[in-house]
Amino acid sequence: MRKICIINQKGGVGKTTSAVNLAAGISRNNKKVLLIDLDAQGNIQTSIGATSQKTLYHYLIENAELTECVSILGKNLDIIRSDETLTKAETIINKLPKDNFTVLREKLDGIKGYDYILLDCAPSLGILNQNAMLYADEAIIPVSTDHLGMDALTKMHEAIQQLNDHFDHTLKITRIVPTLHDARIKSSKELLAQMQNEHYETLAEPIRTNSKLKEAPKAMKSIFAYAPSSRGAKDYEALVRLVLGDEIHHRTNGLKSYAATET
Numbered sequence: 001m002r003k004i005c006i007i008n009q010k011g012g013v014g015k016t017t018s019a020v021n022l023a024a025g026i027s028r029n030n031k032k033v034l035l036i037d038l039d040a041q042g043n044i045q046t047s048i049g050a051t052s053q054k055t056l057y058h059y060l061i062e063n064a065e066l067t068e069c070v071s072i073l074g075k076n077l078d079i080i081r082s083d084e085t086l087t088k089a090e091t092i093i094n095k096l097p098k099d100n101f102t103v104l105r106e107k108l109d110g111i112k113g114y115d116y117i118l119l120d121c122a123p124s125l126g127i128l129n130q131n132a133m134l135y136a137d138e139a140i141i142p143v144s145t146d147h148l149g150m151d152a153l154t155k156m157h158e159a160i161q162q163l164n165d166h167f168d169h170t171l172k173i174t175r176i177v178p179t180l181h182d183a184r185i186k187s188s189k190e191l192l193a194q195m196q197n198e199h200y201e202t203l204a205e206p207i208r209t210n211s212k213l214k215e216a217p218k219a220m221k222s223i224f225a226y227a228p229s230s231r232g233a234k235d236y237e238a239l240v241r242l243v244l245g246d247e248i249h250h251r252t253n254g255l256k257s258y259a260a261t262e263t
């Protein structure tokens, strides 16, 4: 089972768009996916629809059954939604006398039967995101190709390094995804070139700015269902292929936790 957090402390860089479309795209490739919303704004629920009675808050704090908190969105796609109650969960976790960095890991480790668990993180480095990073094996970092994007990426690198050192953890940045890319804008082109220079090994192809990606959540659909021939669908399809390809790459490298037989 691959456990991937989609994370960047900078807001509005395409985390939720990437999480939703990666989850939908991966699930269309016969992989069973659980997408978890770690943002109290509940963007996933409004982006793609989720009808479960209970939320991540109930699962984490009130020991609700997983089945009560999961919405089934397709043959291979399940979602645990969040709403403003997640803020309450964060406060409670913050006040725990000890072990408050591993609450998510302890709860989510009980979840089996998926090939992929994707976490859509909020724009922060607060306790919930630290929990997410300690649960996940991999991070995918969407980075906007604007002048603040590189700065945010450097900060994320530092935060992950510190967390790994402090907790003896091995969270790995598997992919950096340039988002909101517009090759007609000089600064966007220059930033992409800089990312290609500095992060050649992990950099994905850019996700171009595409109005269909903005419209799809309003129709509560993934880009593949909403506009399958759009540039947005093509770009996310390429990202899905890359992430699926990483599975084979990591397995052949002998890293544990990628083996499909575990699920």
Ligand SMILES: Nc1ncnc2c1ncn2[C@@H]1O[C@H](COP(=O)(O)OP(=O)(O)OP(=O)(O)O)[C@@H](O)[C@H]1O
Pocket (backbone or CB within 6 Å): 010, 011, 012, 013, 014, 015, 016, 017, 018, 039, 043, 121, 122, 123, 179, 180, 181, 207, 208, 209, 210, 211, 213, 214, 215, 217
């Ligand atoms: N490639 C794209 N082209 C056009 N619009 C996009 C693209 N990617 C994201 N958007 C839009 O940009 C806005 C921010 O995207 P999104 O919500 O995915 O970012 P986020 O990083 O999850 O934000 P937050 O930090 O607030 O959670 C949304 O309105 C989304 O529809």
Ligand SMILES: [Mg+2]
Pocket (backbone or CB within 6 Å): 015, 016, 017, 039, 043, 120, 121, 122
């Ligand atoms: Mg978001």
